[in-house]
Amino acid sequence: MIAGILWILVMGFFVGQIARRLGAPSLMGTILVGIVLGPQLGNIIDESILNNADELRTIAVMAILMKAGLGLDREKLAKQGTVALRLGILPAFTEAITIAIAAMVLFDFNWMTGLLLGCIIGAESPAVIVPGMLRLKSKGWGVAKGIPDAILTGSALSDVFLLLLFSLLLNFLSQGQLDRLSLPFGIELTALQLLPFQVISEIVLGVAIGYFAARLLVVLLVGQKWTQNQTQEMLLAACLALFLVIFANRWPHFSGYLAAMAMGFFLVELDAPLARRLRLGFDSLWTIAEIFLFVLMGASIQIAVLEKTLLPGLLLLAIGLSVGRMMGWYLSTMGSNWNWRERLFLLPGNSAKATVQAAIGAIPLAAGIDGGETILAIAALSILVTAPLGAWAIPTFAPKLLEKGAIDPTKVTVATRTTFLAAVDTSPLAPAVLTKTADLARRSNARAIVLHVVGEDRPQQVEELRQVARRWLSDIEHEFFTVNGAAAEAIVQLARDFRVTAIVLGKRGHQPWENVLVGSVSRAVLETSEIPAIVVEDESRGVSDFRF
Template sequence: MLASALLILLGGFFFGQLVKRLGAPPLVGMIAAGVLLGPQGLDLLGSAVLGSAEALRTVAVMVILMKAGLGLDRQKLKEQGTVAARLGFLPAACEAVVVALAARYLFGFDLLTGLLLGVILSAESPAVIVPGMLRLKSLGWGVQKGVPDAIMTGSALSDVLVLLLFSLLLGFAGGEGAHGLTLGALTLTPLQALPLRVLVEILLGLAVGWLAARLTVHLLVKQNWTESAVQDVIVTASLALALVLGATAWPVYSGYLAVMAMGFFLVLYSAPFARRVRGEFDGLWTVAEIVLFVLLGATVDLSVLGSVLLPGLALLAVGLLVGRMLGWLLSTWGSNWTWGERLFLLPGNMAKATVQAAIGALPLAAGVAGGEVILALSALAILVTAPLGAWLTQLTAPLLLQKGEVDPTKVAVATQALILAAVDTSSLADEVLRKAAALARQSDGKVTVLHVAEDTSPAALEALSARVTQNLLDVRHRFVTAAGPTAEAILREAEALNATEVVVGKRGHRPAWQVPIGSVSQALLERSTLPLIVVEGAAEAPRRVGVFRARRGRP
């Protein structure tokens, strides 16, 4: 068990990084690592790990859906609410119908079996789509119109429809029939009851997520039952996992939708708490992502692909390019989306993985004619669309989407803190270095220490370098020198490094906002567009720190 876990984590990480360096999404390498380590390859993973693959995938999907809920933008969803709702139903429905019709000619399926195949292949994978959309949000692509939010919400709603249709069609195809619904004197057939069941699952999923969020905020924020962010995320993740497991035991609501709703309502009821647990869930996803996609690759059956490869690829292409494209056009009809944003739905919404892995083998187990072909096509859909969709999403976003300002209250900004600390050879340098070190420790950032050298002797530079090492011993840092006027050199270096903030020192006993005209600090305050932290020396007065954010050349 431990050896298998070690192989999954290290193999998934290094294969993912290798593929990332080649320009493709890391998950492609993780899936490849799973194929290599699993029964289709070297068969190095223990049966206990493979047997628990479904449970581990459930945990990983819960983590990414909670991250999605914590990152949803209420205002953007309000603006694009109808588009998100239509994306939850129309693309999957159109693709299922087109696949069913094409399967009659490519595989000789009857209409019922074709629809069963179409429903399986039309399911979207939040585990692949959501990480890509969160990355785009962190970079600002499509955020002005809420394109990533609409896609994430649509993918969660889509799975509600797909799973209900699948259970209905499987009952008919397996010869067991399907259960209708009786409401007093009114009896509905299974097909007539389907819209009502979809609506009930969605509404109950939202309600359960709302109740979980209220309970979490009451216990952890108002009652202070926890003492650290780690305890916060343990309780929050446990409640979210309980929602998913509860939906399995009592399938009257959508567990995945409930988890996403829980994250969304946490932001509404306690934004500081949501920000705190969002950072912890980012850490959980680092591990969960590797486990999810390595096990996905390990459990895909490659042996069944040979006989269906070429017609299967044709079927996937027809379903995506005809069925889904029609659904995407209908979903965005009458909206303010540009044609580029509509075209982005092709790569952004095409990935298939978790649902196909979960239900692809059920028709074969139920004795449905053609079940082995359905299983093979499910595996093919995973291997083709998951890596291709993830790769094309990142490749086409800069070409098709508009870039807007990132909202750090909704999603982690995809930048690392890089602090520029400007020092001289006086005793004030230690104060500046200690402040820069404290900021770097808080944000796990890097520090570049700059000394503008004029007539500094080699011995003084060596002594200053030793002080830098002493103060920044546990922080990633480097020491550089520059020439020229001091203020200009600091601004030039900050721009070249793309620094996130600048720390400088000021001698004197007056407050930092009363620095003398002509000083380095004053020049930086007037000209810097970056956050500027001015540290006052401890020798002349009690140490104070002034923080300024200069904009458009004004302090």
Template sequence: MLASAILILVMGFFAGELARRLGAPPLIGMIGIGMIMGKEFGNLISPEVLGAADDLRLVAVMIILMKAGLGLDRSKLAQQGTVALRLGFFPASIEALVVAIASMFLFNFDFMTGLLLGCVVGAESPAVIVPGMLRLKSLGWGVTKGIPDAILTGSALSDVLLLLVFSLLLNFLGSGSTEAINLGFISLSSLQILPFQVILEIVLGLVAGFLGARLLVFVLVKQTWTRNVVQDIIIAASLGLFLVIFSNTFPYYSGYLAVMAMGFFLIEFDAPLARLIRNSFDVLWIVAEIVLFVIMGATIQLQVLGDVLLPGLLLIVIGLVIGRGIGWYLSTLGSNWNRQEKLFLLPGNMAKATVQAAIGALPLAAGIEGGEIILAIAALSILVTAPLGAWSTQVFAPKLLERGEVDPTKVAVKGHPVLLAAVDPSPLSTSVLLKAADLARRSHGQIIVLYVDNVGDEPGRLQLEKQAHQLLADIRFEFMVLSGLVPETIVKTAASRGVTDVVIGTKSMNGKKMMVNSVSQAVLEMSTIPVITV
């Protein structure tokens, strides 16, 4: 198991990076290497790891849903009115109905079995859609009208609905009957109480998320039970995983919705804590993403795809174009979305992966006739829509959406600062380097040490370089020697290298500050980049 875990992480990472460098989404490389290492080809992953695939997938989905909740914007959702709610109902449910009808002609299914297939195919993938929408939010695409937020919320609600219908149909087709519930004066079948189940799961899911957020604030902020970020994330992740797992024991609320709601309410209750947890969950997702998609690729059964390849592709296209097309039209009717923004729903809201991987094999395991076809089409929908949806979201967002101002409170901060430390052979250079080092260590930044030498002072250059190596030994830094007018060279270098801050020294004498020297004064006046004087 340990060897398999190392293989999954290492091979998944490099396959994802290779796909990224070729211009494709990393998940394509991860799914591909998973297929190569799975039973179909290399058989390099231990049966114990594959047997734990459901649990590993559950952890990954919890992480991505928590990230989704922490990235939602209440003001943008309120601005959209009912669009997010309609996106949670119309596209997935109409696609499921269209797939059910089409499967009756393509595979000779009865309507109930076709609807079971529709629930599998119609569910949306949080593992693909959530990272894509959060990336758009961090770049500002569609944020003015809250388009990524509406898609995130609608995706979570639609999965709640289809998973409920799927479980009901699975029980009905497996047992051949529906269990009636007697309320004394009226008897309702499982089909008749389905709308009440959906409402109950959504309401209780929101309540569970609300209470979970309150508990996190109480434990981590008010009572300060934890002492560092690692302990904070252990508590937050454990609570999120508990909410998902406990829904199996208490199946009256949606665990997935509860996790997403917990992240959403946490922003409202304690924004600094939400930012801290958001950044930490970004780190967790780096590992979870590799495990999720490599395992997904390893569990796809390619041999069952051959007989249903062409009719399966036709079914998926019909469901997306006709079913989701009608659903998207109804969802955005009367909204302030323009034609291009509505068209973006095709790439932005089409991906299938996580839910299909989780439930695609259940009909076959339950002995339902046509279960092998359902499994094959579930795998086919993953192979077609997951890479295509992830790729097309990145490609078409700049073409179809307007770029707005990014709300820094709703996204994780990416990248590290780059500091330029301007030095010369004077005692003050030690203070400049120490200040730059302190800032870099606090922010995991990098330093460019710049010495503008117009006189060829080789001993001075060697002394400065030696001093930089001593004081910046644990920091990534670059030592540069240039010639030219000192202020202009500093400012131009800072601009061309994408520096975030310039650190420069001022003169002092007998412990009392004199006026800022001419070089520092000139840099302060010329630079559009923040300047820190020491």
């Protein structure tokens, strides 16, 4: 089992990175690894891992839903009005109906079996859509109108709706009749008639439970301070989110996925600093979970069955997407402030299939439903076609179809590297400046730029200064630069070129005859630089014994 996990992690990572360097989505590489390592070809993955694939997928989906919730923007969602709600129902519903009709023609399915297939294929993949939308938010694409937020919310709601309909149809096809519920006054309702009430119940209860879970987490982590570091905070939050997902399987009156996503959303509203720390933790967790999710997806694909339904399956997917889903997109965005380019972006941004199809695609076959083998093959085909295509198309078409707006760093992790510029000379202040720079860099996992403005220094002094910088910054990623010219101008210019976070420099005095970075230089930097500067004062302790 441990060897299988190592194969998944190592091969999944490296092949995924190779795919990324070739210009393809990394998940294409990880899915390919799953096919090669799985029982269809290499049979390297241990059977115990494959038997527990559903549980491992649940952990991965929990991580991505928490990331989605922590990245939602309440103000942007409020501006969209009913667009997000309509995106949660109409595209999935129209695609499911269209696929059901097409399956009756292409595969000779009956109406109920075709609709069962439509529910599987119509579901959207949080594993592809959530990272894609959060990446757009971190770069500002479509954020002014809240387009990524609307797609994220709609994706979660659509899965709630289709999973409920799927379970209802599966029940009917297995038992041959719909369950009936007797109410007071002699009223009887079938499961189909109860479906709208079940959808509303799952959504309302899911949001409510997510809210109370977020409140509980804030009380434990902020009010009672039960944890001592960020890792413990993330561990407790992940356990609570996973409990919501698992408990929903035992008590199926609320959506566990929606509850996990709602918990992340309300954490941002209740305690933004805690949400920011958790966002960083779930970013790291997703790095590992993503590999497991897509490798196990690849391992579950049955190549032999896939070959039999390749061409009609591709035709079915094309009909569902180009007719059913596009009709739903049009109806969802009617009356909104989206222009035609932004509506067109829904084609790459809201059509990826992966997670739900991997989770429920094999259930009809296991339940003995006629056509179950074909349903599984089309579910696998939808993953192979739409997941890589969606992961590639989202970042590719967003700059062409969406407008770029201001990034809100309180909702997403903005990928910027912290850099400090240490301006040093051959005076005894150099170790103090380097010590301060190293301390700041270690606190924020930053890199350092060391700058020495060459005056009348001898080459031996410059080399000694380079060795001192190497010693004090030995565990910090750093570069050493020497330039000629006016000290203050050179410091400010290099800081701009490297877009540093802050400048660290020394201030020893105001005597113009001293050939060091004296007060006049530090004062000039403070007056001319728009980048914050940290000035290290001349103190005897720790620096007086340093000489070149």
